[in-house]
Amino acid sequence: MAFSTELIVPYALAAVLGYLIGSIPTGYIVVKQLTGQDIREIGSGGTGATNVRRAAGGKAALFVLFFDLHKGLVPVIIAKQLFPTEPWLHVLVALAAVVGHSKSIFLNFAGGKSAATGLGGMLGLEFPPALLVGLIAFLLVKLTRYQSVGSILASVSAPFLLYLYGAPMPYVIYATVAAAYVILLHRANIGRLLSGTENRLS
Secondary structure, three states, X not given: OOOOHHHHHHHHHHXXXXXXXXXOOHHHHHHHHHHOOOHHHOOOOOOOHHHHHHHHOHHHHHHXXXXXXXXXXXXXXXXXXXXXXXXXXXXXHXXXXXXXXXXXXXXXXXXXXXXXXXXXXXXXXXXXXXXXXXXXXXXXXXXXXXXXXXXXXXXXXXXXHHXXXXXXXXXXXXXXXXXXXXXXXOHHHHHHXXXXXXXXXX
């Protein structure tokens, strides 16, 4: 289907909306409020739930995980409600949220590794396979006690599960791009896994 010039503004607004929602620095805010510390100066320096757990404990990490999931989920739901026949717009808003989480405009373009926000976007696109991806991540973390292993391997599984589910091709492409981006953000973790120095969850 040809792209209509009438959709330029909605697509641009979708990108801005997704990026700004994704940029909300949940982990930074929570740790700052609870401990007075800057999470960027703790542990890995990331703002995701794993580093929040180091800085402020498990309950704070669960809250951040829940919120970060919704940073991906909510923009997609809004986009699908307003433009139900535009799957590429849904993909754009989801990817913008993923980038926003890792490159937050509110933190001088720092952030987390986008696994939770990426999963939230997938939950908005196709709930059943996304739920399975989340389960895979949970089980891998539980078995290995490496958060990075769960995030990386679950991300890799996402495009295959979407394809097998029969999702629209734009959604499969979203999962592929988001997985590649999440893996790129985990490159330091991959190096530590290969050298045997990656930290396990207690």
